[in-house]
Amino acid sequence: MIDPVDLTARLIACPSITPADGGAQDVIEQALRSIGFEVHRFLHGSAPDGPVPNLFATRGSGGPHLAFAGHSDVVPPGAGWTGNPFEPIIRGDLLYGRGAVDMKGAVAAFIAAASGVPQDSGTISLIITGDEEGPATHGTVALMDWMAERNIRPDMILVGEPTSNKRLGDTIKIGRRGSVNMWIDVPGTQGHVAYPQLADNPITRLVSALDVITRDVLDEGTDWFQPSNLEVTDITVGNPATNVIPSAASARLNIRFNDRHRGDDLVDRVRAHLVRYAPAATLGAKISGEAFLTAPGQLSELVASAIHSETGLEAELSTSGGTSDARFLSALSPTVEFGLVNATMHKLDEAVAIVDLQILTRIYARVLTSVRSERKPTEQ
Ligand SMILES: [Zn+2]
Structure with a gap:
């Protein structure tokens, strides 16, 4: 023994x-x-x-x-x-x-x-x-x-x-649960805050998209799993000036999801919300596990x-x-x-x-x- x-x-x-x-x-x-x-x-x-x-x-x-x-x-x-x-x-x-x-x-x-x-x-x-x-x-x-x-x-x-x-x-x-990380990059057009018609503020687009993305109810949970959950884990602009509309904004999020979802489908779901508010945005994703x-x-x-x-x-x-x-x-x-x-x-x-x-x-x-x-x- x-x-x-x-x-x-x-x-x-x-x-x-x-x-x-x-x-x-x-x-x-x-x-x-x-x-x-x-x-x-x-x-x-x-x-x-x-x-x-x-x-x-x-x-x-x-x-x-x-x-x-x-x-x-x-x-x-x-x-x-x-x-x-x-x-x-x-x-x-x-x-x-x-x-x-x-x-x-x-x-x-x-x-x-x-x-x-x-x-x-x-x-x-x-x-x-x-x-x-x-x-x-x-x-x-x-x-x-x-x-x-x-x-x-x-x-x-x-x-x-x-x-x-x-x-x-x-x-x-x-x-x-499965886990997927996503990276969102929203491009804009830099400009003077006093002349917004000449610029395109990426923060406005990003925040509007994130508002809808975070309010999307993915599911109600199952007999064996709690509801799938999305958390925004970072928002970055890095603009030091008070009078400049920045040229880009980015965010990162993580979803812990149950067996009602596949990672790829969740990426598509987030992308669909994102393009409504920021058609030029790019979305990167890495599925850590289903x-x-x-x-x-x-x-x-x-x-x-x-x-x-x-x-x-x-x-x-x-x-x-x-x-x-x-x-x-x-x-x-x-x-x-x-x-x-x-x-x-x-x-x-x-x-x-x-x-x-x-x-x-x-x-x-x-x-x-x-x-x-x-x-x-x-x-x-
Ligand atoms: Zn271990």
């Missing part, structure tokens, strides 16, 4: 700030090989965003095939830690170090769980990237390509991001019942929060996310409760064993 606390500590000791590996995937590979996994590793991309270390590991054969997805990279520690962020230390009931909850602790808990599960039925895989906290271009997407080339497709995917809010087990994520939802079903029920057995909690099925690599993986198979308490993630003195690592290991082990027993009747 692998001890999740010891393995978490050994992973924290690897300074794996995206896209550096710091030896983290060596530690993961060695632990997985010791419990019968076949491990494949490859680097993808080049500087400055890469090369990114990626790892795919698998054990067993046949169905059901459950994959655990996670990352070995961490965000930079920042200054002001009590100790060294890459020197794991236990103080009281907590294990401190960068990545303790996001998400070396969950990776270690899953490996520890797999070490206690019989090897003889079903397939268990791990999809581990070193590029989740960065641009995410050379990580999970590259791993999915690698899997597609080998016809590897899990039946379900459990992502170990820290989804719990106050107590371990209070929240499972079954979807995430919304996704794994409707409540077998996987979320398995995870919820494992949580209930170990903690007594009824987990909330949530779609709140930022994006994660589940946005890519959900295209493959039903995908849910469940992991540690997120209170200290990305912060100074990130720490995980030792007891939480032990309970999370038991929850993951229950998921692994119940996934098999549920499948057996249909296989006979």
Whole structure:
């Protein structure tokens, strides 16, 4: 049996700030090989965003095939830690170090769980990237390509991001909102404020367009998602003179949207409002991720019942929060996310409760064993 606390500590000791590996995937590979996994590793991309270390590991054969997805990279520690962020230390009931909850602790808990599960039925895989906290271009997407080339497709995917809010087990994520950023540039004709007929004020056009854009109700929300929301995040003119109508004005906005929308459609929708007031405006856009939802079903029920057995909690099925690599993986198979308490993630003195690592290991082990027993009747 692998001890999740010891393995978490050994992973924290690897300074794996995206896209550096710091030896983290060596530690993961060695632990997985010791419990019968076949491990494949490859680097993808080049500087400055890469090369990114990626790892795919698998054990067993046949169905059901459950994959655990996670990352070995961490965000930079920042200054002001009590100790060294890459020197794991236990103080009281907590294990401190960068990545303790996001998400070396969950990776270690899953490996520890797999070490206690019989090897003889079903397939268990791990999809581990070193590029989740960065641009995410050379990580999970590259791993999915690698899997597609080998016809590897899990039946379900459990992502170990820290989804719990106050107590371990209070929240499972079954979807995430999408996100799109847009940049608006409105040209005008510069002139003297006393002679407006000789000028064309881009601010007037931009403000009129933004007024309509921000009052557009995108939807009323769904059973599983809050209403989509648009926020203007910047308006820039930069005109130092009091008597000059400026020649240009620009703005930036972000929309967090639910599964009623696709990013492209929202860009078209904003453009339609914009051109009514500023026909010469240009609109740039970047979709960070589409919304996704794994409707409540077998996987979320398995995870919820494992949580209930170990903690007594009824987990909330949530779609709140930022994006994660589940946005890519959900295209493959039903995908849910469940992991540690997120209170200290990305912060100074990130720490995980030792007891939480032990309970999370038991929850993951229950998921692994119940996934098999549920499948057996249909296989006979
Ligand atoms: Zn994470």
